[in-house]
Amino acid sequence: MVRYGKLGRVELNVTHLEKSRRFYEEVVGLQYVDTGVDGEIRLRCDHDHHNVVLHAAPEAGLRCAGFVLEDVAQFKPLIERLTRAGLEVHETATKICRERAQLRAIRVFEPLIGATVEFYVPLPDVERPFRPSVTRIQRIGHVVFNTPDAARAIEFWRDVLNFRESDSIGEFVTFMRVWPNPYHHGIGIARFDRHCLHHVNYMVTEIDDIGKALTRLKTANSDVVFGPGRHPASDSVFLYFLDPDGLTMEYSFGMETFTEAHPREPRRMEPSPSNLDSWGSVRDPRCFTGAGANTTPTLTGQKS
Known part of the structure; x- marks a missing residue:
């Protein structure tokens, strides 16, 4: 049984690197860490070495999602599960791990969500x-994937990776915990006609952080595409907005937590507007649709 710590990092392809860096620093509120050997920009929103990586690319989209394992003992059962599932596991070179402040990392291409996924343990004492x-961002909260093969993807993340279902809204989206992390969801899997990024979430400290963001986003000409509102499934207050490439980002405040032992059963909620937002805001059609497809796998560990 594989045990995780949390969602640790998300890598994004962006079409204008410096413009996106300014947006994520000055508007979203991330902190610059360093520039990698291939020019990628590393940013952080909590005590980790980095949580977001921006890569210059011709088309914007999701590049990789990284999950922290509870400890190094989790690699053995995880690799066994991935191999039995028919996925090729790529070990990241030690030199590259050290550059990324990782003790060990592996990567796979997960075809059901159409994205590269990384599993790693951070180096100790780099916080x-x-x-x-x-x-006042607390942490990177979750990432949601769009896929035309949502049902099989949910089975894979549940039965192979040992993530746990919290709730589903019809067949529209399923929320899953990065078990045994207590938060309602660290990932979501949404049904869509292609593989692409649904959204990336940042959890903030107070509800005022949601309200204050409205003026800042307007000043930056970043379109607010859903909210503010409250999700009945997770009880989170939310605000969705677009980055310079049209990728959907979210601020949220508050979220249901689960006990490791004897958690409540997952719910299947009707896909009604009131189950998406109990406050009644209207979603812009650009929300959650991604700017482009997920990108070619980056697995060898030689380039992030």
């Missing part, structure tokens, strides 16, 4: 305090 700027 440092995060200094909030325009928004």
Whole structure:
């Protein structure tokens, strides 16, 4: 049984690297860490070494999602499960791990969501305090994947990777915990006509962080595409907005938590507007549709 810590990092392809860096620093509120050997920009929103990586690319989209394992003992059962499922596991070179502040990391291409997925353990003693700027971000909260093969993807993440279902809204989206992390969801799997990014979430400290973001996003000409509102499934207050490439980002405040032992059963909620937002806001059609497809797998560990 594989045990995880949390969603640790998301890598995004962006079409204008410096423009996106300014947006994620000055508008979203991430903190610059460093620039990698291939020019990628690493940013952070909590005490980890980094949580978001921006890569220059011709088309914007999801590049990789990284999950922290509870400890190094989790690699053995995880690799066994992945291999039995027919996936090729790629070990990241030690030199590359050290550059990314990782003790060990592996990557696979997960075809059901059409994305590269990384599993890693951070190097010890590299944590440092995060200094909030325009928004008091607590952590990177979750990533949601769009896929035309949602049912089989849910089975894979549940039965092979040992993530746990929390709730589903019809066949539209299923929310899953990065078990035994207590938060309602660390990932979501949404039904869509192609593989692409649904959205990336940042959890903030107070509900005021949601309200203050409205003016800041307007000033930055970043379109708010859903909210503010409240999700009945997770009880989170939310605000969705677009980055310079049209990728959907979210601020949220508050979320249901689960006990490791004897959690409540997952619910299947009707796909009605009131089950998406109990406050009644209207979603812009651009929300959750991604700017492009997920990108070619990056698995060898030689380039992030």
